[in-house]
Amino acid sequence: MNIQRIAVLMGKDARLGATNFMAVYVLVMPVIISLLIALVFGDLLAQTPRLGIYDPDGSEKFTRPLLDHPSINTTLYDSDAALQSAVERGSEELGLSLPAGFAAALEDDSAEIDFTAYRWGEAGVRNLLLLESALARAMTEGIGTSIDQLPVTVNAEQIGAANTQTWSQRLLPLLLIMAIVLGGLFFPAASLLDEKKNRTLVALTSTPTSLLDVYLSKTLIGFILSGIMGTIILLINSAFAGQVALLLLVIALGGLMSSAFGIVLGSVSKDMDTFLGIIKAVGILLYAPGILKIFPQVPEWIGRLFPTYYLMNPLLEVSQNGAGFAEIALDIAVLALISVALLVLLNSVIGRQQQKLALET
Amino acid sequence: MAQPAISVKDLSFSYGDILAVDDISFDVAGGEVIGFLGPNGAGKSTVVKMLTGQLTPQNGSATLLGMDIVKERKQVQQEFGISFEFTNLYEQMSAVENLNLFAKLYKVANFDAMNLLEKVGLGGREKEHVANYSKGMKQRLMMARALVSDPQMLFLDEPTDGLDPVSTETIHTLIRAATQQGTTVFLTTHDMVEADKLSDRVAFLNQGKIVALDTPARLKQRFGMRALKVEVERPNGDIEVREVTLDEDQTPQTVFDLLKNERILTVHSEEATLEDIFFDITGRGLQG
Numbered sequence: 001m002n003i004q005r006i007a008v009l010m011g012k013d014a015r016l017g018a019t020n021f022m023a024v025y026v027l028v029m030p031v032i033i034s035l036l037i038a039l040v041f042g043d044l045l046a047q048t049p050r051l052g053i054y055d056p057d058g059s060e061k062f063t064r065p066l067l068d069h070p071s072i073n074t075t076l077y078d079s080d081a082a083l084q085s086a087v088e089r090g091s092e093e094l095g096l097s098l099p100a101g102f103a104a105a106l107e108d109d110s111a112e113i114d115f116t117a118y119r120w121g122e123a124g125v126r127n128l129l130l131l132e133s134a135l136a137r138a139m140t141e142g143i144g145t146s147i148d149q150l151p152v153t154v155n156a157e158q159i160g161a162a163n164t165q166t167w168s169q170r171l172l173p174l175l176l177i178m179a180i181v182l183g184g185l186f187f188p189a190a191s192l193l194d195e196k197k198n199r200t201l202v203a204l205t206s207t208p209t210s211l212l213d214v215y216l217s218k219t220l221i222g223f224i225l226s227g228i229m230g231t232i233i234l235l236i237n238s239a240f241a242g243q244v245a246l247l248l249l250v251i252a253l254g255g256l257m258s259s260a261f262g263i264v265l266g267s268v269s270k271d272m273d274t275f276l277g278i279i280k281a282v283g284i285l286l287y288a289p290g291i292l293k294i295f296p297q298v299p300e301w302i303g304r305l306f307p308t309y310y311l312m313n314p315l316l317e318v319s320q321n322g323a324g325f326a327e328i329a330l331d332i333a334v335l336a337l338i339s340v341a342l343l344v345l346l347n348s349v350i351g352r353q354q355q356k357l358a359l360e361t
Numbered sequence: 362m363a364q365p366a367i368s369v370k371d372l373s374f375s376y377g378d379i380l381a382v383d384d385i386s387f388d389v390a391g392g393e394v395i396g397f398l399g400p401n402g403a404g405k406s407t408v409v410k411m412l413t414g415q416l417t418p419q420n421g422s423a424t425l426l427g428m429d430i431v432k433e434r435k436q437v438q439q440e441f442g443i444s445f446e447f448t449n450l451y452e453q454m455s456a457v458e459n460l461n462l463f464a465k466l467y468k469v470a471n472f473d474a475m476n477l478l479e480k481v482g483l484g485g486r487e488k489e490h491v492a493n494y495s496k497g498m499k500q501r502l503m504m505a506r507a508l509v510s511d512p513q514m515l516f517l518d519e520p521t522d523g524l525d526p527v528s529t530e531t532i533h534t535l536i537r538a539a540t541q542q543g544t545t546v547f548l549t550t551h552d553m554v555e556a557d558k559l560s561d562r563v564a565f566l567n568q569g570k571i572v573a574l575d576t577p578a579r580l581k582q583r584f585g586m587r588a589l590k591v592e593v594e595r596p597n598g599d600i601e602v603r604e605v606t607l608d609e610d611q612t613p614q615t616v617f618d619l620l621k622n623e624r625i626l627t628v629h630s631e632e633a634t635l636e637d638i639f640f641d642i643t644g645r646g647l648q649g
Contacts, residue, residue: 004465004468005465005466008462008465008466009466012451012454012462015454015458016451016453016454198449198450198451198452199445199447199448199449200449200450200451202415202445202449203443203445203449203450203463203506204466205415206413206414206415206438206443207438207439207463207466207467208435208436208438208439208466208467208468209466210435
């Protein structure tokens with residue numbers, strides 16, 4: 001192994017990778033998808049805020065301004081149960097269950113008013129803010145006083161909160177797997193297959209450069225790309241939070257696992273078609289934990305059957321639940337074990353590849 | 362006696378049941394050009410692959426510049442340059458980038474890519490992607506790449522195969538220039554004229570065995586026919602071709618009679634080509 005030659009080869013791979021459509025596609029795609037998800041499920045393309053109201057008095061004094069509000073969709077419900085059901089299934093983002101005599105009480109300065117607001121678990125922050133602002137305005141208009149003096153106590157209740165995640169949160173695991181695994185896996189494999197196809201690998205290994213140098217340079221590039229991609233996706237999704245050092249450790253191990261897997265696949269694949277065939281066949285196994293996370297009702301143990309779970313889960317635990325090393329130690333151990341196993345496999349592949357290369361050319 | 366640049370002893374290699382190289386032995390002196398000739402499948406490329414460390418010999422041993430090709434493979438690889446039969450350049454990189462990459466891998470200090478590219482006639486197109494080059498240009502660039510480390514030994518596998526005469530001549534000039542500097546050249550080809558022109562000695566390889574190894578002149582002497590082909594004009598204006606064998610008792614009289622009595626138009630020597638000799642020895646042609 002020669003570090004100087006590995007650095008030279010990495011420079012060459014980076015130079016060629018920048019013009020390789022497949023490599024660019026794989027790196028850019030998760031970022032684009034991530035941005036699209038942020039647009040679709042985030043604030044930029046948020047739908048009109050939806051408000052449901054149950055008012056047993058049927059008084060329009062408070063509800064009329066909301067029904068006429070140009071920027072929100074307000075619907076009246078006949079019962080508290082109907083309102084709750086609508087909020088639960090997401091038809092309304094916020095549901096106000098007003099007590100009897102609410103409108104009259106608003107005008108009575110001395111009256112204390114309690115009412116319940118049901119919040120849909122997946123409601124976007126932007127929409128909730130708009131709804132809260134419209135509500136406050138409607139109340140102040142109703143009683144002709146400032147918002148600070150409103151004699152109102154709101155009992156907020158999140159419906160289905162325990163299991164409800166936003167779509168951004170649900171898709172983050174899949175995006176993380178795509179970014180870290182694809183970034184780390186595709187580049188070394190595609191680059192190695194290119195070298196085999198163009199027979200440049202023979203040219204390289206006929207110099208004092210060893211096959212190990214070539215393999216390590218590609219593995220390292222995959223590792224670096226994987227780390228960058230994982231970090232970018234976490235940043236775009238506002239999930240680069242918690243113990244950053246732990247996140248970086250998990251990303252690094254994930255990158256090592258992916259790039260070692262990539263170089264092994266590139267080595268055993270005859271050509272790019274074979275490699276893509278393998279990826280199509282085993283891709284579902286790589287993505288499975290991310291896909292399962294989209295459906296929170298699927299039991300967690302199923303995800304644990306797939307290797308990429310041990311990359312995805314600690315990242316989510318640290319970034320979303322504030323977990324520390326102790327909580328994710330088992331996942332990290334499994335991830336490290338998989339990476340070591342792949343490196344051992346890689347070592348055995350290199351031994352056979354040199355002779356195979358000469359026979360193929 | 363000086364240590365040979367290449368010393369091969371009882372080298373063998375089989376692809377499964379097919380014996381590609383069958384117990385060959387030979388030495389090549391420093392600065393010598395040895396032409397390895399044989400039809401496709403004769404085992405030429407396998408010999409090159411073993412000597413350049415791509416394949417590990419199954420039997421026998423070999424040294425390059427006194428170093429064992431198996432035990433000291435990486436040290437050996439530092440000392441030679443190689444031009445492959447097939448094009449294997451980084452086509453999305455420029456010629457300069459290709460050469461600089463290999464210069465760094467050989468750890469050549471103060472490498473001047475432009476100087477080398479000028480020598481191979483690629484000056485002025487050094488920044489173009491290699492993908493845009495013609496076959497001849499690519500082959501010249503491969504030759505330049507083989508020369509990047511200013512090696513003591515060159516392995517050239519069919520270096521002019523399918524090239525136009527200009528590119529072929531450029532490569533021949535480079536080979537001659539290298540040998541003038543003392544570089545040992547191991548040339549594999551099935552172009553007999555090229556081998557004859559460039560090689561100090563040629564080895565005929567057939568079915569994995571060396572069936573003849575000598576200088577082209579001695580091989581021609583040993584296996585060829587010494588004769589003259591003479592074109593004469595008859596009194597009626599017809600042209601007649603006569604063959605005069607040189608090694609017979611009546612040859613001087615025959616030549617004298619021709620000069621005295623006939624109007625001679627042309628005289629050619631009837632020297633055997635290496636192709637003829639190969640055919641005589643093996644019973645098969647080189648293109649087979």
